[in-house]
Amino acid sequence: xxxxxxxxxxxxxxxxxxxxxxxxxxxxxxxxxxxxxxxxxxxxxxxxxxxxxxxxxxxxxxxxxxxxxxxxxxxxxxxxxxxxxxxxxxxxxxxxxxxxxxxxxxxxxxxxxxxxxxxxxxxxxxxxxxxxxxxxxxxxxxxxxxxxxxxxxxxxxxxxxxxxxxxxxxxxxxxxxxxxxxxxxxxxxxxxxxxxxxxxxxxxxxxxxxxxxxxxxxxxxxxxxxxxxxxxxxxxxxxxxxxxxxxxxxxxxxxxxxxxxxxxxxxxxxxxxxxxxxxxxxxxxxxxxxxxxxxxxxxxxxxxxxxxxxxxxxxxxxxxxxxxxxxxxxxxxxxxxxxx
Numbered sequence: 001x002x003x004x005x006x007x008x009x010x011x012x013x014x015x016x017x018x019x020x021x022x023x024x025x026x027x028x029x030x031x032x033x034x035x036x037x038x039x040x041x042x043x044x045x046x047x048x049x050x051x052x053x054x055x056x057x058x059x060x061x062x063x064x065x066x067x068x069x070x071x072x073x074x075x076x077x078x079x080x081x082x083x084x085x086x087x088x089x090x091x092x093x094x095x096x097x098x099x100x101x102x103x104x105x106x107x108x109x110x111x112x113x114x115x116x117x118x119x120x121x122x123x124x125x126x127x128x129x130x131x132x133x134x135x136x137x138x139x140x141x142x143x144x145x146x147x148x149x150x151x152x153x154x155x156x157x158x159x160x161x162x163x164x165x166x167x168x169x170x171x172x173x174x175x176x177x178x179x180x181x182x183x184x185x186x187x188x189x190x191x192x193x194x195x196x197x198x199x200x201x202x203x204x205x206x207x208x209x210x211x212x213x214x215x216x217x218x219x220x221x222x223x224x225x226x227x228x229x230x231x232x233x234x235x236x237x238x239x240x241x242x243x244x245x246x247x248x249x250x251x252x253x254x255x256x257x258x259x260x261x262x263x264x265x266x267x268x269x270x271x272x273x274x275x276x277x278x279x280x281x282x283x284x285x286x287x288x289x290x291x292x293x294x295x296x297x298x299x300x301x302x303x304x305x306x307x308x309x310x311x312x313x314x315x316x317x318x319x320x321x322x323x324x325x326x327x328x329x330x331x332x333x334x335x336x337x338x339x340x
Contacts (some may be wrong), residue, residue, distance in 0.1 A: 002079075004030045006306075007098055007108040009086050012040020014283035014298030015114030016069040021306035023076035024330050027313050030108075030159045032100060034085040040115075048145045049164060055296060065295075068093045075335040089256045089279075096278060110309035111146075112279040113253070113265065113274075114302065120205035123244035129214050130240075137220045145185040148239055154223060156211060157243030158183070164192040165241060170197055176204045176235060178211070178225055209233065211240075253331070261287055271308030272301045278312050280305040319326060 006022055008015050008326035022029045037043055042051075042062030050059050060068075081104060088099040089111065098106040122140035124130065130138055142148075142165055149172045155162050158179040159334045163186040166177040177194065184191045198205040212226040258265050259275045264287035268274060272280050272288075282301035284293050291297070310319045324330050 002030060002104065002106045004028050004054055004106060004108050006030075006110045006112055006309045007032065007086075007096070007106050007257065008112045008114055009033075009232070010040060010114035010283065011035070011038045011080060012114065012283065013042055013065060013084070013295050014071055014302055015040065015112070016066070016073060017299045018112050018114055018282060018302030018306055019073045019076065019078050020069075021303045022309065023073060023078075024333055025306060025310055025319060026329075026333065027306070027309060029112075030081065030106060032081045032084050032086055032104075032106075034083065036083045038070060038080060039063070042066050044141065048142055049161075050168070051295070053294060053296065058200055067093055075333065085252070087252050091276075100125045109278065109312040111279045112302070112305050112309065113279065113285060114283050114298075115285050122242070123241055125211055125240075127211060127213065130211075133216075133240070137238070138242065140242050140244075142241065145169060145172075151238040152176070153237060153239045153241060154178060154235065154237040155243070157241075158185050159243060159245065160186040160190065161243040162186070162241075163215075165243070166203055167193055167197065170202045174204075175202070176206060176237065178206045178209050180208065180210045180228075182207045206235075207248065208231070214240075269270075270304070272305040273308055278309075280308055 005027040006029040008018055008029050008031045011031050019029050019031060032270045035044055039062065043066055047063040048061050050061060051065060052059055053340045054060060054065065081100065084104065085101045086098055087101050089234065090097050096107065096108050096111050098108065098111070115226050124140065139187060145168060148169055152174040153169055155166050156178050158181060162177065166175050169175050194203060194205065197203040206225065208227045209225040212224045212232055214223045216222055220237060220240065222234055223240065224232050224234045226232050233246060254260065256278070257276055265274055265281040265285055267281050267288055269288050272282050272286060282305050283298040286301065307319060322330050
């Protein structure tokens with residue numbers, strides 16, 4: 001049995017920052033994540049994709065953000081339990097007892113659910129012949145953009161991921177952006193940028209088309225795409241990227257006694273506690289009036305949830321708010337030595 005103040009479920013940016021916020025107020029945490037690496041969706045889906053809305057950081061990749069968050073929590077020596085999933089949660093007196101798919105058991109005064117909307121996997125092409133090329137020439141995320149340098153890349157999708165990567169890869173690759181509609185769902189600035197690059201001949205824009213078939217033996221040689229009138233167009237390509245969003249599965253969480261609202265967990269905005277006392281939810285999985293699915297919003301939620309956890313871990317102590325710039329106690333927890 002692993003005894004800890006708080007069990008954090010989810011090792012994405014929001015979960016990592018909640019570890020930091022727990023640490024600076026003197027709470028110990030353990031982290032469980034079903035992925036094989038730290039970083040959540042940032043690492044799994046867009047490690048090389050630029051992020052522009054982190055305060056004071058004009059631009060960083062998902063991988064860079066994850067590395068910095070890991071560096072920030074090093075003083076707390078947090079244990080990560082990866083490729084594992086929380087299966088069972090039950091209350092015993094004033095503690096939560098948690099069991100995972102690997103048979104690990106935790107005892108914690110609080111739980112922070114810091115996941116996306118449950119377990120996720122990308123929506124895939126429905127054409128059966130795509131399966132043999134997946135992971136070799138058909139991908140649903142980009143781990144290293146240099147992999148596609150000087151190659152022809154066919155990108156399918158009409159949302160932000162498809163637009164972002166069409167723009168990013170057009171610098172060093174021949175890009176064909178294919179979408180089943182004329183209208184795109186992404187940010188208007190990206191839509192305008194793609195159209196401008198299309199006029200410049202840096203992106204070939206093919207709308208009202210969908211993937212029809214793939215030709216090739218061990219490698220893809222060409223694909224055919226079909227428009228809404230049934231006309232088929234054959235194009236050569238080296239790689240295919242599909243960005244159709246994610247398929248969400250909540251998994252065992254549905255059995256934890258939480259009030260669920262369309263695969264999300266309603267919380268209060270005082271400390272992001274759920275209907276179960278001592279269980280908090282932050283990040284994309286939680287919902288409340290005015291919710292914004294931004295990483296920076298998750299950071300705010302994690303800070304308040306950590307303070308909510310303190311009340312359960314130290315019920316006889318009052319938490320005094322202290323600034324990291326002036327508090328000797330907080331700086332000591334962060335490993336900062338002062339000369340005064």
